[in-house]
Amino acid sequence: MDEQPILELDGIDVFYGAIQVLYGIRITLNRGELVCLLGGNASGKSTTLKTILGSCRPKSGKIFLNGERIDTLPTKEIIRRGIAIVPENRRIFPRMSVGENLEMGAYLRKDRDRVRKDRQRILELFPRLAERIEQPGATLSGGEQQMLAMARALMSRPDVLLMDEPSMGLSPRLVDQQFDLIQAVNKQGTTIFMVEQNAGMALSIADRGYVLQTGSIVMADTAASLLCDPMMREAYLGGDAACGVVDP
Amino acid sequence: MDMFLEQLPQQLVNGITLGGVYALIAIGYSMVYGILSMLNFAHGEVYMIGGFTGWWVLHLLYRENALAMNAVAVIALMVVFAMAVSGILGVLIERVAYRPLRHAPRINLLLSALGVSIFLQNFVLTFQGAKVRSFPVAALVPESLRVIQLGPVVFSFMRVLVIVVCFCLMAGLSIMIKSTKLGKAMRATAQDVETAAFMGVDVDRIIMVVFFIGSALGGAASVLVGLLFTQVDYYAGFAAGLKGFTAAVLGGIGNLYGAMLGGFVLGLSEALAVTFFPAAYKDVVAFVILIAVLILRPWGLMGEKSPEKV
Amino acid sequence: MNTTALSRDSVRHRNLMWLIAGCVVLAAAPHVMPNAYWMRIFCISGVYVMLALGLNVVAGFAGLLDLAYVAFFGVGGYTFALLSSEQFGIHLPFLLVLPAAALVSMVCGFALGATSVRLKGDYLAIVTLAFAQIFKLLLLNLDRPVNITGGVNGIYNFDMIRIFGLKIFTPAAYAYLIWGAALLAIVGSVRIKSSRYGRGWQAIREDELAAAATGVNTAWMKLTAFAGGAMVAGAAGAIFASFQDSVFPNNFDFQQLVMVYCMVILGGMGNVPGVVAGAVLLTILPEFLREYGAYRMMSYGVILVMLMVLRPKGLLSSIPFLQKSRTRPDKETTGRLQASTDLYYRKQRREKSTSTYQKGDKPLLVLEGVSRRFGGITAISGLDLTLFEREILSVIGPNGAGKTTLFNLISGIIPPSQGRILLNGADITGHRPDQVVRAGVARTFQNLRLFNGMSVRDNTRVGRFCRTRSGPLSILFNLPRHRKEERETMERTREILHLFGARLTGYRFDQDAGSLSYANRRRVEIARAMATGAKILLLDEPAAGMNPQETDEITEFILTLRDRYGYTILLIEHKLGLVRTISDRVVVLDSGGKITEGHYRDVAKNPQVIEAYLGTRHQ
DSSP states (O other): OTTSOSEEEEEEEEEETTEEEEEEEEEEEOTTOEEEEEOOTTSSHHHHHHHHHTSSOOSEEEEEETTEEOTTSOHHHHHHTTEEEEOTTOOOOTTSBHHHHHHHHTTTOOOHHHHHHHHHHHHHHOHHHHHTTTSBGGGSOHHHHHHHHHHHHHTTOOSEEEEEOTTTTOOHHHHHHHHHHHHHHHHTTOEEEEEESOHHHHHHHOSEEEEEETTEEEEEEEHHHHHHOHHHIIIIITTTSOTTOOOO | OHHHHHHHHHHHHHHHHHHHHHHHHHHHHHHHHHHHOOOOTTHHHHHHHHHHHHHHHHHHHHHTTOTTSOHHHHHHHHHHHHHHHHHHHHHHHIIIIIGGGTTSOHHHHHHHHHHHHHHHHHHHHHHHOSOOEEOOGGGTSOGGGSEEEETTEEEEHHHHHHHHHHHHHHHHHHHHHHHSHHHHHHHHHHHOHHHHHHTTOOHHHHHHHHHHHHHHHHHHHHHHHHHHHOEEOTTHHHHHHHHHHHHHHHHOTTOHHHHHHHHHHHHHHHHHHTTTSOGGGHHHHHHHHHHHHHHHOTTTTTSOOOOOOO | OHHHHHHHHHHHHHHHHHHHHHHHHHHHHHHHOSSHHHHHHHHHHHHHHHHHHHHIIIIIISOOOOTTHHHHHHHHHHHHHHHEETTTTEEOOHHHHHHHHHHHHHHHHHHHHHHHTTOOHHHHHHHHHHHHHHHHHHHHHTTSSSOSSOGGGOEEOBOOEEETTEEEOSHHHHHHHHHHHHHHHHHHHHHHHTSHHHHHHHHHHHOHHHHHHTTOOHHHHHHHHHHHHHHHHHHHHHHHHHHHTEEOGGGGSHHHHHHHHHHHHHHOTTOHHHHHHHHHHHHHHHHHTGGGGGGHHHHHHHHHHHHHHHOTTOGGGGSGGGSOOOOOOOOOOOOSSHHHHHHHHHHHHHHTOSOOOOOOOSEEEEEEEEEEEETTEEEEEEEEEEEETTOEEEEEOOTTSSHHHHHHHHTTSSOOSEEEEEETTEEOTTOOHHHHHHHTEEEOOTTOOOOTTSBHHHHHHHHGGGGOOOOHHHHHTTOHHHHHHHHHHHHHHHHHHHTTGGGTSGGGGGSBGGGSOHHHHHHHHHHHHHHTTOSEEEEESTTTTOOHHHHHHHHHHHHHHHHTTOOEEEEEOSOHHHHHHHOSEEEEEETTEEEEEEOHHHHHHOHHHIIIIIOGGGO
16 A cells, blocks of 8 residues: 555536636645645636635545545645645734644644654754744744744644745745745655746756646646746746756 | 812713723623624624613513512523523524625625614514613612712712622633633634634634623613613614624724723723713713724724735 | 717716606606605605615725615714704705705714724625614614603604795695705716716725825725714705604614615616616615505515625616716737737837836935834845936846745835835835835836726726826816816826837727736836826736736836836836846845845846855856
8 A cells, every 4th residue: 555645636616606616637646755836826726725625625536545545525624634835924922822832733732742842853843933832923033933844744743744835925035945844844754745836946956847827737747847848937937947957 | 170180080880881881882892893804784783682681581580579589689680681682692693694795895894783673672662662671770789788878979879789790790700811711712713713614613603792792781771771771672782782892893803902902992991981061971981982983093992003915 | 089078978868868867857847746645756766866875885886885875864864864854953944954954964074984984895884784783772872861852752843844935835846856966966976076086985995005006095995985874874864754744763773774785786886877776776676565565674685695696786787878878899810820910110119119218317216224124024224226317117026035925015015114115215114005006106007907897098097197187076067177087087098009100009998807818907007107197117927927928028018117208117027138138237125135136247247146046057
């Protein structure tokens, strides 16, 4: 059963009222992979994430996590089964301390001892957060907020970590930091599914990519081949990305 | 002036009692506002119905000649029943009239709340009549305990009781919000609903809890007011609601401790104003404070002045 | 162009037909009423039509939840009572009292508006509720020490009204008087709704801040909404008082208010024919349910909740001819990858993609030592900045550097704590947003703040608000000046939208802005800013959320704005490709201060800039 994908979207159709926004989306994630979903605004990227998290319901199609069907479960149960998200714009709780933010990450966990150990481990990973453990979230700098959002998501020991537009609204320097962080977390064994507009950056660290356009997947391939695809370069990459050079 | 000074200690006591009650009502407004950013117009009516529940419990016990029971037990029974009824009513209102409108424009939500308020008020009017119901408090407290003289100040037993109950409820709530898991989930939801949901918080449940607690505190306040002023009628929610809201705004709406502070400030101002103005215009004091605060310092005493997000 | 002119004519034609039909029915109605009882209901329903239409101005058009509205009805009623009865022994003719009542009421509305104009939504509701309560307390208690209002007993026995010697005392005469006034209110409502005032109010209802930043004087517009509504209510109050021949405090209490709100909501807020129908319906309906009288107020509560939950746009919105035309969703269906459809155009554009235009050297916008603090935090400190004529100046910097605060300061949304802002040498420090727009600086927003419920055309037309002058009178009487301005507004709007090619014209003209694609919404925001006639555009991340192809397109468009139309542009952007391509100069901000400024080439090499913003990969 090692071959079983960790997360699988099987022919998802989603409607907002009468308007169809997702058309038969098929996406699979294997354990340990870093996969990105690319696309412009209103292409349905956020809806895809919301559907995985159960805040949008597919009209048809199924979603499996570790082989278990989750598309009919409430959000809480989906989270409990091993999905965590770093939301767009990080969205840390501004008037709760860093420690309390981390606690919220482990909200559904009952194994208190393991939670304590995980917290220890994560704070070792992000020593800056340990220094600021009592500070309210709002007082952190942009970079620290990024770390906190990531740390908070990791507190639930997710099988799959979803990242919604990690580079959105960040300065180039913070974007670099953010992608380094994503890569590091992935290297430690967390499967990551990342939704991103910055196709060049995303593909430079991802294993595979899907391209979403007006609700349909129009391309799916390894990151390396997407980077070199002429259509892809024309539509999404602009002149910025270098073909064949996958940044370590 | 002399008379004023003479009355001052007594009015301070009255003000603190009144303030505690206002604070309890204000908390209900503030909690709901903190989580849904809406003014729960129906809160005053929930308060009023809590008072009726308390009256009803007392009335039943009185009729059954059960008042020989310990006064504290009777009052506890009244408060608990009122809290339960108000709390459940609050949850029901949220479910029926607010939840379907969570993504609708704000003005719709407000109008829906207004509708609930009108409905409840007239429901009570229709089935209970416009008659003022009085609390047979006198039969409740033994003569020897009714007043406590302390220098120039007279504490009635009821006032002491009201202050104690208010403080217990507020302290309990503060501890709950500060350190329990539920309290933290409530704060997280108030700060960012969507993200809280993504942490696994059942947001609908949290909103229910908030409505329950806020409404229950309103119900408790209503019973306390009933015990103090010995009466309740169908229209009681209107003025109480406006005052609770004034207290909440005064303290900085959405801020729990602000609501408590605002309650006491308003209670004291009213108690002191009574010595200067004719009683017919008593309510005008609260309205003037409300209007002044909203125009001069709309973020309140403890609220944060946050520039609008652009 | 022909089609719109045609449709406008046909709309006018249709409205006229309705008006004539309405007049005929109303003229005939008093003569076919079965008895005095129904005649009375017919009259009362006319009063409610007026009342509901007045409320519709405040709550429907402008979206202000005014809970003191019924007090203005009372002010009108009591003004009439005091000026034509034995109460003070004053007996003025009706043709003087009616305008006086409307005027007094309007002044009260103005005063209420002035105290609460800064309040929003819930706060406004509660303050106006408090005012209404004070008004009722006054009515009840002002019989002592001097008897003014008559307390609970009210005032009664008024003079018979005469209009040009015509005595009005039969129910039929009242019916003509009341419905004549109601008809005026209907025509006035329809006219004002489709004027600059109507659009200004709607813009405030949709997004007050965006309205201000588009040149709408929001405070004034809210005041006029309050005053206008109050005026109608005052006139209705005077007529009602005369009809009833008495006034009591409980004619003007909270229950009345709730009923009028129900009428407006039932008809659909802002929907004039709907509101008229709602008012008539809710006057007649309770008469059939008399035996359930006790449940009447209860049922109003239920109606309110049910309407909000099930039919927030009003019950009558489901009747087709009252409905706004339905819009198509904006879905691109062509092309496998979007790029392929536009590949050709893009190639063409790229040829001329670098600007050869030279900026002028006349300083247009100058910031001198501008600072802004929020509580203890300094968002901008001592910033000096000069924007030259026809320059494209980009502001870059890390998050929290104060870029958006800078825009808010320039556009007048927040005043600076220190320093001066000069436009063309004139000091505009501390000016309101609409004044800044009129002076010639318009902006867009990072998170897009369109009037989502308004069409593309109306969004743009709101931009013309600050360049037009017609007041309520010329709108209500449809004077030539108003007609001319409307025509010019339309032409200018069409011109601007055509600059965006097929993207915003054709059927999209009438599409709600909220239903457009993200990139198109960004375009409408720019169009709206251009419509204000401003010469300086502040663009806050114009390319955010656009794919590379759309980014190229917007880059090109910004260049065109400057090269062909002479705009001066200040922009915030994170997309360095765009910044590099179009900026004459770049200013780098960090923690509220300027690190450096100059040409992109030089700025990008600055070690401080690399440390704070760019990082090492983008040198």
